[in-house]
Structure formats: structure tokens, C-alpha cells
Amino acid sequence: MRHLRLVLAIAREGDVTRAARLLHRSQSAVSHQLIDLEKELKTRLFDRIGKKMAPTRSGAMMIAAAQRMLSDLSDLETSLAATRTDARVKLRITTSCFTSYNWLPAALTQFGDKYPNVELDLVLEATRRAIPALAADEVDIAIVTEPPRDDTWEKQEIVKSEFVTIVGPGHPVAGRAKRNALHWGALHDCELLVYEISDEDLERLEKAVRESWRADNGRTLAAPLKVR
Secondary structure (H helix, E strand, O other): OHHHHHHHHHHHHOOHHHHHHHHOOOHHHHHHHHHHHHHHHOOOOEEEEOOEEEEOHHHHHHHHHHHHHHHHHHHHHHHHHHOOOOOOEEEEEEEOOHHHOOOHHHHHHHHHHHOOOEEEEEOHHHHHHHHHHHHOOOOOEEEOOOOOOOOOOOOOOOOOOOOOOOOOOOOHHHHHOEOOEOOHHHHOOOEEOOOOOOHHHHHHHHHHHHHHHHHHHOOOOOOOOEEO
């Protein structure tokens, strides 16, 4: 299992150092473990191409097998636990930006009442690394505002949030609303305070403000957007 998790971590991160952080081990320990494994198997599992660790043909075979075997083992453990008369199945959950999830405590309480044999474990220490924790099998479910865009994970939208702007009546933005709606371009000269978001989402935010401003004013916004 240790070898299988090692190979999966390197494959997912593409880098031994990041894989070591994912596995909560030192970079040196992970490197030596990979070398020992390749010696034992008498084949290379990864080639370094530039700065990225790319799986060889043997490595790809082991990665595919590791995904199946670890999944089957997890299912087996769950099934065996369910055969006990006192069985309680643990469901490990983590969230990102949990301060915005004011609906979550009530949802967890209702879930616990409906499924008393499920022991809910909210893993707070994985809050800032929800997806890596999911990849390392430290949690079973990650509730995030920015899910991965690939097909590695099963994703389900559970809630949509509405952006609401609250300003004083004398604030310049107050006079820019049309029919109780505010276009992104109306915030062009404001300083926006946001949660920690990815660079890609920051680019999407800036693009939304600039395109909205151009549509409303017929000219390009020259000043940079203030975001922190």
C-alpha cells in the first residue's frame, strides 16, 4: 500500500518534492523509496522530462493498478466494517473557505440524524489543502468553491451563492445600479477584497469587470483592477 500510494502521489503531482508534501514525508525519504522500489521491480517507473516526472510504460501500468487496488481495498474495509452489529462507518469531510458555508452545520446535523451509523469527521487541518488531502486519501469528500476541471474526481454541485454588494447611500457605486442589479463594470474603480482564489479565477474576475465596463461605456478600461 505504501508503494502504491507513493506512485500515485508522484503521478498526480508530477514532482517528488510536492509528492513528499502530499505524503507528509521528506523529499529525501520519498526519493529513496522510489529508487528502492524501482530496484526491486527491476524497471524504471518514472522519467524526468524537464521539471516533470513522467511515468514510463511500467509506471503507467502500476498507476492504473494502484488506483484499482486502493479503491478495492477501501471498499473491502467499508464492507467488512458494515458486517459488525455495532458498525459505524466514518465519513471524512473537509472544506475550503469554510467561513462562507453558513448552511453546512445544519446540513451535517440533518445528515447525522438520517444516517446514525455514519460517523462524520470534519477534518479542519485539511481546509487549505482540500484537493491534495483528497488525493492522499486523508478525506472522503472535499467541499470546495473551485473544483478541479479534469475528470479525475466525481463532482456534484450542491449550492450556488449570490454576490450582494452593500454600500452606503453616498458611495459612488450606489448610483450605478440599474433595476437593483449591479454590473461587474461598476466596480472598476473600487478596491475588491476577496477570499484566496486561484490565478485563473482572478483573471476571470478582471476579465468580467473589463468586459462589462466596455459594454456599458463603449471604451476600454485603462486603469488596473484593485484586488487584494
